[in-house]
Amino acid sequence: MHYRELGSSGVDVSEVGFGAWVVGTDWWGDRSDEDSIEMIHHAIDQGINFFDTGDVYGMGHSEEVVGEALAEYRDEVTVATKIGYDFYNNPQAGHGELPKEITGEWVREATEKSLERLDMEYIDLLQLHNANVDEVTPDVLEALDELKEEGLIKATGWALGPSIGWLAEGDMAITEEFDALQIVWNMFEQDVGNHFLDTIEETGSSTSLIGRVPHSSGLLNEQVRPETELGAGDHRGFRPDEWYETGWEKLETLRFLEQDGERTMAQASIAFLLGFDATAAVTPTFRTKDDITEWAAASDVPKLSDEEMERVLDLYDENFGIDRFDGMDSLRSSVGGDDIRDAGLDKHVAKGARNEA
Numbered sequence: 001m002h003y004r005e006l007g008s009s010g011v012d013v014s015e016v017g018f019g020a021w022v023v024g025t026d027w028w029g030d031r032s033d034e035d036s037i038e039m040i041h042h043a044i045d046q047g048i049n050f051f052d053t054g055d056v057y058g059m060g061h062s063e064e065v066v067g068e069a070l071a072e073y074r075d076e077v078t079v080a081t082k083i084g085y086d087f088y089n090n091p092q093a094g095h096g097e098l099p100k101e102i103t104g105e106w107v108r109e110a111t112e113k114s115l116e117r118l119d120m121e122y123i124d125l126l127q128l129h130n131a132n133v134d135e136v137t138p139d140v141l142e143a144l145d146e147l148k149e150e151g152l153i154k155a156t157g158w159a160l161g162p163s164i165g166w167l168a169e170g171d172m173a174i175t176e177e178f179d180a181l182q183i184v185w186n187m188f189e190q191d192v193g194n195h196f197l198d199t200i201e202e203t204g205s206s207t208s209l210i211g212r213v214p215h216s217s218g219l220l221n222e223q224v225r226p227e228t229e230l231g232a233g234d235h236r237g238f239r240p241d242e243w244y245e246t247g248w249e250k251l252e253t254l255r256f257l258e259q260d261g262e263r264t265m266a267q268a269s270i271a272f273l274l275g276f277d278a279t280a281a282v283t284p285t286f287r288t289k290d291d292i293t294e295w296a297a298a299s300d301v302p303k304l305s306d307e308e309m310e311r312v313l314d315l316y317d318e319n320f321g322i323d324r325f326d327g328m329d330s331l332r333s334s335v336g337g338d339d340i341r342d343a344g345l346d347k348h349v350a351k352g353a354r355n356e357a
Helices: 033-045 057-076 104-118 138-149 167-175 191-203 241-252 265-274 289-299 306-317 338-342
Strands: 003-005 012-014 050-052 078-083 123-129 153-159 180-184 208-212 279-283
Touching: 003 279, 012 078, 012 279, 033 057, 033 289, 050 279, 057 078, 057 104, 078 104, 104 123, 104 138, 123 138, 123 180, 138 153, 153 167, 167 180, 167 191, 180 191, 191 208, 265 279, 265 289
Parallel strands: 050 078, 078 123, 123 153, 153 180, 180 208, 208 279
Antiparallel strands: 003 012
16 A cells, blocks of 8 residues: 655545445445444555545444544544534435535534544544535634644545535635545546646645545446446435446446456556546545455556556547437536536536436
């Protein structure tokens, strides 16, 4: 396992991190707390030191489980969490977005509550969770600075979901020199990553990128195949059929990335994101210990060559040779869509879903 610095924070993370949204929630299958702790300990054995959770995951339960699992390893690991949703006064309704609360006062209050659940004295990386650009006021930035000065946090980040808002938000995170910007980013969804790579280069910012969903929700690791039946509560089920159908076709154009016995498609998907200098870490969604063993090794498999990287970029530009829409509205924006149009990107509306539950 190799390690990289988050921005200029002095905080190091393993190139492959552990996304703890699978811990304390049932969005990626049911598991006991004991199973979750066993997975976290197995991840440490594979060299993973970066564990990324959020206060809203399981309404605080994910933080509790992560804190328990990492208690004896605290000085050896980097712990990240996210704040910004008021789940204290609002029940979770399915997979819908909860009301947000992002003020200077809330930042401090939520951080202190996260520290209590984690049972830790400090958080290595505190991220604003899907904050809209107009919500991150000078008071919010000042609160983050104060928490850092007091030693309660070591680095600041901004975690974005493309379906909620991303372009103006990520650009602000980069220009304000947040240490990390977490985004959905994979070989099938490159627009967001490409834009922020350009912004980082243009501004000279030290902000690092953290790529999540590197396997495009199961397509690039082939855990979702044409014959796969997804459960009613499976988070991946809420995608249009066109997304899966085009995804399976796109996958076949990427087979050149596989190297028998040396690099699997799942590992290549992670290695692609690590091929960019601005990337600090990639956080795949581990569901089993076997996933952890295989995907953690992506830090050590043969790197993608310049030619392979360029070929993946070219395939994306050509939509992998597919001439129909994939059904995804992955580029909705928090500022009415003007920033998307100004960037020359298309905006579509998804219709239908693979899972009606």
